[in-house]
Amino acid sequence: RYRVKVAALCHRALAWALRTLRGRVCVRSTHAFVFSKCTHGKVDSVLETFDLYADTHPSFSIGPQIGEALDEVVRRVRPSRVLELGMHCGYSSVRLLRLLPPAGRLITVELDPLIADLGEEIILVAGFKHSQFQVLTSSSAEAIPTLRSFLEPDRGTSEGFNLVLMDHDPSLYLPDLLALEREELLSPSGCSVLLIYRNQRPEDLTEILGHIRAKPDCYCITSELQFMMEIFYQKESTRVDR
Numbered sequence: 678r679y680r681v682k683v684a685a686l687c688h689r690a691l692a693w694a695l696r697t698l699r700g701r702v703c704v705r706s707t708h709a710f711v712f713s714k715c716t717h718g719k720v721d722s723v724l725e726t727f728d729l730y731a732d733t734h735p736s737f738s739i740g741p742q743i744g745e746a747l748d749e750v751v752r753r754v755r756p757s758r759v760l761e762l763g764m765h766c767g768y769s770s771v772r773l774l775r776l777l778p779p780a781g782r783l784i785t786v787e788l789d790p791l792i793a794d795l796g797e798e799i800i801l802v803a804g805f806k807h808s809q810f811q812v813l814t815s816s817s818a819e820a821i822p823t824l825r826s827f828l829e830p831d832r833g834t835s836e837g838f839n840l841v842l843m844d845h846d847p848s849l850y851l852p853d854l855l856a857l858e859r860e861e862l863l864s865p866s867g868c869s870v871l872l873i874y875r876n877q878r879p880e881d882l883t884e885i886l887g888h889i890r891a892k893p894d895c896y897c898i899t900s901e902l903q904f905m906m907e908i909f910y911q912k913e914s915t916r917v918d919r
């Protein structure tokens with residue numbers, strides 16, 4: 678057992694040294710690795726290949742630890758309309774899509790056009806179809822006012838999103854939440870909003886927490902983990918005690 682522990686420690690130290698030496702996140706390298714090494718059409722293989730890459734290279738993907746916490750929320754909320762802000766190379770998008778019901782849809786927003794193209798290709802490689810997701814290449818601030826028109830195709834519901842994942846820029850979490858409220862894009866019958874922070878909780882979250890606490894009639898904090906906060910939005914008129 679001692680040898681196994683030492684070997685695991687050495688592996689972690691080597692992985693850390695490689696990640697540090699390799700320096701900055703490179704989206705082309707992430708994409709090329711996942712594209713060439715995963716089994717196309719197999720979601721689990723795509724996610725495992727991302728994790729393998731992140732073992733020895735710097736990566737922006739949420740990774741398996743945050744990923745499992747995200748899975749737990751998706752399984753509990755069972756959302757049919759999901760918004761992701763900050764797609765990057767598609768890891769969290771693939772993770773979300775694989776747990777959506779057959780009629781579920783993901784809209785994912787990515788600022789950088791090259792990253793958006795590479796991320797979209799990975800989602801397709803994982804086996805998802807354009808009827809299940811849409812990539813919007815723009816800033817969150819520009820995308821949010823246009824989102825209603827992307828939801829309208831599921832006619833019959835004027836409901837907004839039931840799950841929003843923010844993993845783009847923590848300084849924009851509050852302005853984007855306010856914009857989503859203003860545009861009535863959060864489902865009045867309930868929407869979980871997930872805020873990702875990888876290291877320490879950023880200062881920027883103090884403001885969003887102030888906003889949430891100032892509106893106890895429609896917001897509550899469902900869970901607060903080391904790297905992710907879940908807040909729940911519900912319009913008072915549709916509120917049922919949970």
Ligand SMILES: C[S@@+](CC[C@H](N)C(=O)[O-])C[C@H]1O[C@@H](n2cnc3c(N)ncnc32)[C@H](O)[C@@H]1O
Binds near residue numbers: 737769817818849
């Ligand atoms: C941390 S990465 C997202 C990682 C991704 N969720 C995953 O797990 O694979 C953040 C991404 O957000 C994008 N981004 C930054 N600011 C943005 C904005 N205002 N609107 C849309 N995307 C943004 C960046 O280009 C980057 O690709």
